Amino acid sequence: MTEQDVRKGLVGVVADVTAISKVNPETNSLLYRGYPVQELAATQPVDAVAHLLWHGELPTDEQLAEQRRRARLQRALPPELREAIDRMPLDAHPMDEVRTAVSVLGALDTAGAASVLDAVGTPERNRERSLRLFAVLPAIVAYGQRRRRGLGLIEPRDDLDDAANFLWMTFGDEPHPVVAEAFNRSLILYAEHSFNASTFTGRVIASTLSDLYSAVVGAIGALKGPLHGGANEAVMHVFDEIGDAAGVEAWLDRALADKRKIMGFGHRVYKRGDSRVPTMKAALDTLVAHYERPDVAELYDTLERAFTQRKGIYPNLDYPSGPAYNLMGFDTVTFTPLFVAARVIGWTAHIMEQYAANALIRPLSAYDGPDERHVDGYVADEAEVEAAERPEEAAG
Numbered sequence: 012m013t014e015q016d017v018r019k020g021l022v023g024v025v026a027d028v029t030a031i032s033k034v035n036p037e038t039n040s041l042l043y044r045g046y047p048v049q050e051l052a053a054t055q056p057v058d059a060v061a062h063l064l065w066h067g068e069l070p071t072d073e074q075l076a077e078q079r080r081r082a083r084l085q086r087a088l089p090p091e092l093r094e095a096i097d098r099m100p101l102d103a104h105p106m107d108e109v110r111t112a113v114s115v116l117g118a119l120d121t122a123g124a125a126s127v128l129d130a131v132g133t134p135e136r137n138r139e140r141s142l143r144l145f146a147v148l149p150a151i152v153a154y155g156q157r158r159r160r161g162l163g164l165i166e167p168r169d170d171l172d173d174a175a176n177f178l179w180m181t182f183g184d185e186p187h188p189v190v191a192e193a194f195n196r197s198l199i200l201y202a203e204h205s206f207n208a209s210t211f212t213g214r215v216i217a218s219t220l221s222d223l224y225s226a227v228v229g230a231i232g233a234l235k236g237p238l239h240g241g242a243n244e245a246v247m248h249v250f251d252e253i254g255d256a257a258g259v260e261a262w263l264d265r266a267l268a269d270k271r272k273i274m275g276f277g278h279r280v281y282k283r284g285d286s287r288v289p290t291m292k293a294a295l296d297t298l299v300a301h302y303e304r305p306d307v308a309e310l311y312d313t314l315e316r317a318f319t320q321r322k323g324i325y326p327n328l329d330y331p332s333g334p335a336y337n338l339m340g341f342d343t344v345t346f347t348p349l350f351v352a353a354r355v356i357g358w359t360a361h362i363m364e365q366y367a368a369n370a371l372i373r374p375l376s377a378y379d380g381p382d383e384r385h386v387d388g389y390v391a392d393e394a395e396v397e398a399a400e401r402p403e404e405a406a407g
C-alpha cells in the first residue's frame with residue numbers, strides 16, 4: 012500500500028450507502044429521507060421527525076398518536092437508573108454521566124443478554140429500544156443539570172410535547188412558546204447528519220453485531236470531542252472569554268496568533284456554510300428578542316463577520332445553538348448532552364440500517380513502524396515457520 016492510498020481521517024471516502032439523509036455541500040442542503048431539514052424544523056414536532064428517520068415516512072395522525080402513547084410510558088427515569096446517576100460524582104462531566112446512563116439502560120434491558128449471539132435482537136425490538144432511548148434521554152439530561160444545581164428531580168408531564176416537556180423537566184416552568192419552538196427546532200436540526208464521526212462510530216460497533224445500546228454508548232464517546240459535538244459547549248467558552256462585541260478583534264488577533272481553532276466554525280463536509288445555520292440563527296434571533304439580549308446577537312454577528320472575513324471559514328450549527336441554549340438557561344456543560352438527546356434519533360436510525368444490510372467495517376492500515384526484527388535467542392517452531400510461509404492466511 013502506497014502513501015497515496017492512505018486517506019487520513021477517511022477524507023472523501025464513501026463508506027456505504029444510506030437512505031436516511033443526504034448532505035449536499037454544493038447546494039448547501041440537508042435532506043432527511045428526502046425532506047429539506049429547514050421545512051421539517053419549521054413544521055414538525057421532533058417526534059414526527061424521529062418517526063420519519065426511523066421508518067422512512069412522516070407519521071399519520073394515528074401513527075404519531077400511537078408512538079406518543081408508547082413514548083410517554085418511558086419518559087420517566089427508571090429507579091435503578093436514577094440510583095446509578097445519584098452515585099456519580101457531581102463534578103463528572105455530563106457527557107460521562109449520559110454515556111454511563113445509556114450503558115446502565117443497556118444492562119437493564121436483559122433481552123438478548125444470554126449470549127452475544129443474541130445481542131442484536133429483532134428489528135421490532137430495536138425500534139422499541141430506539142424509542143426508549145429517545146423518550147428517556149431528556150429525563151437523564153434534565154436531571155443531570157438539576158442535580159448539579161442542587162435541585163430535585165421533576166417528573167415528566169404527559170400533556171407536554173417533547174421540547175416543552177424537556178424544558179419543564181429541566182427548569183420546572185412551563186416554557187414560553189417562543190422558547191419551546193426554538194428548542195424543538197434545535198432538536199430537529201441536530202437529529203441527523205449522515206456519516207459524521209459519532210454516527211460512523213455507532214455503525215462500526217453495530218457492524219460487529221454488538222447491541223444497539225453499545226453502539227449508542229460508543230457514539231456518545233465520539234460526540235464528546237470538541238472537534239465534533241463538544242464544539243457547542245466550546246463556543247460558549249469562547250463567548251465568555253471574549254465578553255462583548257468590542258472585545259472581538261483583539262481576542263481574534265490573539266487566538267489566531269496562537270493558532271487556535273475557533274470553535275463553532277468550519278466543517279469537514281460544508282466548506283461554504285452549514286445548511287442548518289440560517290434556521291438555527293433565526294431561532295436564536297427569536298430568543299434574543301424574547302429575552303431582550305441584543306448584546307448576544309451583537310457578539311455573535313461581530314465574531315462571525317471578523318472570522319469569516321479573515322479566514323473564509325463559516326459557522327457550523329454549534330455556533331448559533333451554543334448561545335441559544337445559554338439564553339434558554341441551560342448550563343454550558345449541558346449543551347453536548349442536549350445534542351445527544353437529539354442525535355440519538357439519527358444514531359439509532361443508522362444502527363438499524365447497518366443491521367439490515369450488514370458488512371463488518373474493518374479498514375486496512377499502512378504500516379510505517381520498524382522493519383521485521385526478532386527477539387534475541389528466540390527460535391521459531393515448525394508451525395510458525397509454516398504459517399509465515401502462508402502470509403495471506405496469517406492476516407487477522
Ligand SMILES: CC(C)(COP(=O)(O)OP(=O)(O)OC[C@H]1O[C@@H](n2cnc3c(N)ncnc32)[C@H](O)[C@@H]1OP(=O)(O)O)[C@@H](O)C(=O)NCCC(=O)NCCS
Binds near residue numbers: 237
Ligand atoms: C470541524 C473541523 C474539525 C473540520 O476539520 P477538517 O475538515 O479536518 O479541516 P481542517 O481542520 O483540516 O481545516 C482546514 C484548514 O482550515 C483551518 N480551520 C478549519 N476550521 C478552523 C477553525 N474553526 N478555526 C481556525 N482554523 C480553522 C485549519 O486550521 C486548516 O488550516 P491549514 O490548512 O492552514 O492547516 C474543523 O473545522 C474544526 O476543528 N472546527 C472547530 C470545531 C468545531 O466547530 N466542530 C464542530 C463541527 S460541526
